[in-house]
Amino acid sequence: MFAVGHLAIGYLVAKTLEKLLQTEIDLPMVMMLSIIMDIDLLVPQLQHRGLTHSLIIIGLASIPLFFLKGKSIFPYLLALAQHSFIGDFLTGDGVSAFWPLSSKFYGLGVKMMSLTNVFAEGSSFLAAFTLMLLSKDIITMFNAKKTSLLLIFPLGTVFPVVVGQLAVPIALLIPHYFLFILFSGVLMIWIKNAVV
Ligand SMILES: [Zn+2]
Numbered sequence: 001m002f003a004v005g006h007l008a009i010g011y012l013v014a015k016t017l018e019k020l021l022q023t024e025i026d027l028p029m030v031m032m033l034s035i036i037m038d039i040d041l042l043v044p045q046l047q048h049r050g051l052t053h054s055l056i057i058i059g060l061a062s063i064p065l066f067f068l069k070g071k072s073i074f075p076y077l078l079a080l081a082q083h084s085f086i087g088d089f090l091t092g093d094g095v096s097a098f099w100p101l102s103s104k105f106y107g108l109g110v111k112m113m114s115l116t117n118v119f120a121e122g123s124s125f126l127a128a129f130t131l132m133l134l135s136k137d138i139i140t141m142f143n144a145k146k147t148s149l150l151l152i153f154p155l156g157t158v159f160p161v162v163v164g165q166l167a168v169p170i171a172l173l174i175p176h177y178f179l180f181i182l183f184s185g186v187l188m189i190w191i192k193n194a195v196v
Helices: 003-021 027-042 055-090 115-134 146-162 170-195
Strands: none
Touching: 003 027, 003 055, 003 115, 003 146, 003 170, 027 055, 027 146, 115 170, 146 170
């Protein structure tokens, strides 16, 4: 799945749990966790969708997340887990879920450029966008705080699409541009507040 799908589904999952658990989620942290597994693309020695997309990483990540968030850990943990077990399980070559016990990749094999994936990512983005408007999260995002800086990670994943380094289906271009503008705007405000 491309960045837009991961970010949209991560947000939707976290918002659902926020409502169920009657807690308040940290939006930049949710966005960062939704996409952080793809950091393996930047490490030459790491196989994409291997170690970082495995159950063991989710288990290990739960330790610092528990210390940070306590009982409110679940929106964050599921924002992280959905990347591997919804988005990347659905598309491409699947994920090495049980690394290091097994190097086998599990997934449904939906092609990244297929209409099925465009529909899955496009509809997830529309649902997330609508919820961001209705919940006013789109405004809340601009309240600069320490964790706003975490948006560097999701910004880094939509950037290659915006500059034409990564090809995505045409229908997913606008959502990628939108998120690029949103994350850049929030980060610019964060920098302005840090400097002043
Ligand atoms: Zn991934």
